[in-house]
Amino acid sequence: MRKRYGMVIDTRVCISCGNCVMGCKAENVVPEGLHRVWVVEEESGVFPHARLESRSERCNHCEDPPCVSSCPTGASFIFEGSNITLVNPDECTGCKSCVASCPYDARYIEPGGYIGKCTFCVHKLGSGEQPSCASVCPTDCIQFGDFNDPNSQVSRSVRTERTKVLHEAAGTNPNIYYIY
Amino acid sequence: MLRREFIVLASATLASLSMGLTGCGKQNVAASYPVLPTDVCTKSPTFCEMCFWKCSGWVHSKNGKPWKVTGNEQDQHCLGRLCTRGSGGLGAYEDNDRLKTPMIRITNSDGSQGFREASWDEALNYIAEKLATVKGEYGAESLALFSHGYGATHWKTFTKAFGSQNITAPSYAQCRGPRTEAFKATFGQGVGSPECTDMENSQCIVLIGSHIGENLHNTQVQELGTALKNGCELIVVDPRQSVAATKAEHWLPIKPSTDIALLLSWIHVLLEENIFNQDFVTEHCTGLEELKKECASYTPEWAYPITSIQPDVIRKTARTMAKNAPATLVHPGRHVTWYGDDTQRSRCIAILNALLGSWGSKGGLYLPQKAKVPKYPLPAFSKPKWTWKDLENNKYQLASAAVASQVRDVTADPSLDPEHPIKAWFVYGSNLMMSLPEQKKTIQAIQNLDLLVAVDIMPAEICGWADVILPECTYLERYDDIRVSPGRKRQIAVRAPAFEPRFDSKPSSWIVKQLAQKCGLDAWFPWANQEEYLSKRLEPLGISLKELEAAGVMEVGQQQPLYFADGAPPTFKTASGKVELVSSLFSHAGFDAVPRYTRHPEPPQGYARLLMGRSPMHTFSRTTNNPHLCQLKDENELWMHPDLAMLWGVTHGQRIALENQDGEQSRYRIPVKVTQRIRPDCVYMVHGFGHSEKKMTRAFGKGIAENELMTTIHIDPIMGGTGRRGNFVVPSALTRTEAAHQQEVGHA
Structure with missing residues (x-):
């Protein structure tokens, strides 16, 4: 059965430490100044009732990814049997159509002139490992799994917790949920 | 074809998976792989030195080149997960701003001072000669060691063998001593x-x-x-x-x-x-x-x-x-x-x-619980004539460790204690210019020294004041002592070199042994190298160094209950043998047996109290130049409530300089973060920024070092702690013009 990989990220325990960013950069050898994962701190409210939401963000590996449909060369592709969107550098011209189409601003240009992005650490999944951002998170706030498996932790979390997705109106059917 | 490959992906190992995926046209998944089956990946054990938590981990190399550091699953310090700094640990190794060779201070022909590169032999001879002079004139006790970090073991042994027990660290009176x-x-x-x-x-x-x-x-x-x-x-x-x-x-x-x-x-x-x-x-x-x-x-x-x-x-x-x-x-x-x-x-x-x-x-x-690992058998140390305990007539009688700021103070002002002169400092891995308050006093103390040796990895500010700078290699390039620390389990951990030392840097085990030979203190360094030292320490436990290196961490000794309810004996090493709600120790020493509230000074009109804290991406001022970690955070910011921002006439993102109640001005400027998450009567910044050493190219001139603005110190009479939160700031009149700032710092 097709995998629908995704994450459920618990903003209630995220501490904005940035280790998801660092772990990803180390694992995937992401060049200096660039990143595939980033942390957003959203403040609201008024003292002394201020609020903070800390969110680790990345590519949402959407069900309907505009980055793939907008790619003129076919370099942006959905890895068969899954929802993981990847880029073939050999076919990428660096035209940035996908960058413009992504509601999450999850793509960047590598020094080699092609697009770089989160891969959900596809190279680790085969041996049952977690993506690096999830495996290094000190508060274990990033759950990774298959939404097509109703018994996976991510499926259970979405059923039982109060969750949201970002930029829902963009209509891309994202696969990153946030518990808030 | 590819669908089948992907099913393999979900169940097989990485190697078998990626084999079939390399170079297959549009679905070139392998292009997204940081490792390929042809890559040779190796790992070696370490425990992290990016902070004091000392998490055990694995240093991974790919085709002989450094790749990443990950946590050791068995380690109770990290449970398999390092933190941001640990994940960025390779940056310490890769940083090209590192100290590269020993350096000796010289006076140029025009009278100005500078450093010249020296061989290890020259640098250590210089130190040995100076030490002999200092010892002859003032006694061996006039040597003080300031240290931080696990590599300090042999420096401590050297100091004791030399005849001094004046071993101190800012981690006591500037941090957790109280x-x-x-x-x-x-x-x-x-x-x-x-x-x-x-x-x-x-x-x-x-x-x-x-x-x-x-x-x-x-x-x-x-x-x-x-x-x-x-x-x-x-x-x-x-x-x-x-x-x-x-x-x-x-x-x-x-x-x-x-x-x-x-x-x-x-x-x-x-x-x-x-x-x-x-x-x-x-x-x-x-x-x-x-x-x-x-x-x-x-x-x-x-x-x-x-x-x-x-x-x-x-x-x-x-x-x-x-x-x-x-x-x-x-x-x-x-x-x-x-x-x-x-x-x-x-x-x-x-x-x-x-x-x-x-x-x-x-x-x-x-x-x-704590593992019992016998010390390496060494000759007894001779008893010094005096120790830090005697400074200023045992001024801080309940201090259980030397007060770094007091050692600094008596060096700066020998009239405080003429009987106990301190004339030589070894500073190991501790940037005293940033970690001790009252920077001017530290500079005054340094003027009174006959010898200042700085052992460091980075050209931290303290190095600029040293007579001799010794470049240590990073934790990723050396063995260190066995990690024996308290926890739920009796664990020990080992750190082994993952890479050869870069440049002409050396591990402390080597440096100290060479220096000891030159000082006639060989007897306390009888081992050939650190491996031999470690093997000897492990011997009584029946563990070989090789075994420990294979596991990274091991459990040693019988597990005891963690709670009274599980049968742990309720013993309390107080005078009464009980938990003392009213402290007999304090009352005998003349302090309140039950704490009392005292009112502290308030900010003057228009000023805000300066508070400081930590960033999760950095440790002290040690990591702000790390090429990986500075990508996450390269500058601190000044938190303030919107009401205060309005009062001060500043806006979010504006870079301001600060001035404190004593008229001290910050060297650099800091961006303002206007936020509802702080009271209006105080401002906040994290420690570690505002480096003034140009050789740290990434950290230089970025943000403010709160230390510069903490010139009023409230000393804890019980143990000598330096309370620094009684300092108040306002935006300074910006004595440095924008142009002058740009010229020095080179960035906005």
């Missing part, structure tokens, strides 16, 4: 490091100014996460809404400097409402009646105008603590030198834990 003495006075022992906090089992955690999460003390952060997921009630007392406070059931935005009033009032409520842990107190504690008498008047109504925390909130939170006791932890904190009465504030915290019965209880403070 809580150590307070917990010892109360329970007969300190909380150690890593602290014996049983947070994973806590049902209620109280943080007093401790911003766990922003201070990334690895397992504590992990355990806080676990506790929160399990529904633990979190109470955070902090003038700033820390990240932890944003997760809390109750955030108490206390007026800065009034914590003791709140803590005493909590004690009052527990006693007044009879909701303290009667069993624990009856069985283990002394002084209940006197404590009741002393705290009778500390009602929440008394505390309210002092702290600004409403009486009903004080009562409600005290009841929450009591309801969850003994699985309630009033966290001892770590950096606790704030206002000069810090040992007494820590005493309040210890008393609360006693009243809740948290000590030795699940969810409170567990009874730490």
Whole structure:
């Protein structure tokens, strides 16, 4: 059965430490100044009732990814049997159509002139490992799994917790949920 | 074809998976792989030196080149997960700004001073000669060692063999000293490091100014996460809404400097409402009646105008603590030198834990275990004529470790103690210019020295003041001593070199042995190298170095119960053998046996109190130049409430310089962060930025070093701690013009 990989990220325990960013950069050898994962701190409210939401963000590996449909060369592709969107550098011209189409601003240009992005650490999944951002998170706030498996932790979390997705109106059917 | 490959992906190992995927046209998945089956990946054990938590991990190399560092699953310090700094550890190795060769200070023909590169032999000969002169003139005791980090073992041995026990570290009187003495006075022992906090089992955690999460003390952060997921009630007392406070059931935005009033009032409520842990107190504690008498008047109504925390909130939170006791932890904190009465504030915290019965209880403070690893057998050290204890007539009589700031002070002003001159400093891995308050005094002390040797990895500011600079290699390039630290298990860990040292840097084990030979102290360094030293230490445990290196961490010795309820013997090494709610140690020494609240100075009109803290991406000032970590955070910012921003006429993002109540100005400028998450009477920045050493190319000139603005120090009379939070700032008149700033710093 097709995998629908995704994450459920618990903003209630995220501490904005940035280790998801660092772990990803180390694992995937992401060049200096660039990143595939980033942390957003959203403040609201008024003292002394201020609020903070800390969110680790990345590519949402959407069900309907505009980055793939907008790619003129076919370099942006959905890895068969899954929802993981990847880029073939050999076919990428660096035209940035996908960058413009992504509601999450999850793509960047590598020094080699092609697009770089989160891969959900596809190279680790085969041996049952977690993506690096999830495996290094000190508060274990990033759950990774298959939404097509109703018994996976991510499926259970979405059923039982109060969750949201970002930029829902963009209509891309994202696969990153946030518990808030 | 590819669909089949992907099914393989879901079940087979990486190697078999990626084999079939390389170079297959459009679906070139392998292009997304940082490792390919043809890559040769190796790993070696280490324990991290990016901070003091010392997490055990694996250093991974790909085709012989450094790749990444990950946590060791078996290690109780990290549970398989490193923190941001640990993940960025390779940056310490890769940093091209590192010290590269030994350097010796010279005077140029025009009278100016500079450094020249030297061979190791030259540099160590220079030190040996100077040491001999200093010893002849002032005695061996005039050598002091300031240290921080695990490589200091042999420097300590050298100092003792030389004839001095003046071994000190800013981690005591500038950091956690007050809580150590307070917990010892109360329970007969300190909380150690890593602290014996049983947070994973806590049902209620109280943080007093401790911003766990922003201070990334690895397992504590992990355990806080676990506790929160399990529904633990979190109470955070902090003038700033820390990240932890944003997760809390109750955030108490206390007026800065009034914590003791709140803590005493909590004690009052527990006693007044009879909701303290009667069993624990009856069985283990002394002084209940006197404590009741002393705290009778500390009602929440008394505390309210002092702290600004409403009486009903004080009562409600005290009841929450009591309801969850003994699985309630009033966290001892770590950096606790704030206002000069810090040992007494820590005493309040210890008393609360006693009243809740948290000590030795699940969810409170567990009874730490520690592996017993015999020391390397060495000849006895000769007894020095005097030690740090004698400085200024044993001024800080309850200090259990040397007070770094006092050693500095008597060096700066020998008239404070003419009998005990300090004329030579070894500074190991501790950037005293940033870590000690009152920078001018440190500079004055350095002027009085006959020898200053700095051993470091980076050209930290202290190196610029040294006579000799010795470049140490990073933790990834060396063996160090065995890690023996307290925890739930009796674990030991090893650090082995993953790479050859870069440049002409050397491990301390090598440096000190060479120096000892030149000083005639060979007898204390009988081993050939660090491997031999480690093997000898492991011998009595029946473990070989090879075995330990294969595992990274090992358990040694019999596991004992962690809680009284599980049969741990209730022994307390206090004078009474009981938990002392009223401290006999303090009263004999002439201090309050039960803490009292004292009013501290308030900011002058228009000024705000300067508070400081930590960033999770950095450790002290040591990592701000790290090429990986500075990508996450390369500058600190000044937090302020919108009302204060309006009063000061500054806006979010504006870079301002600061001036304190003593007229001291910050060297650089800092961007303003206007936020609702802080009281209007204080501002906040994280420590570690504002480096003035140009050789640290990434960190130079970025942000403000709060240290420059902390010139009024409130010293804790009990143990010499330097309280630094009695300093107040305003935007400075910007004496440096924009152009001058640009010229020096080279960036906006």
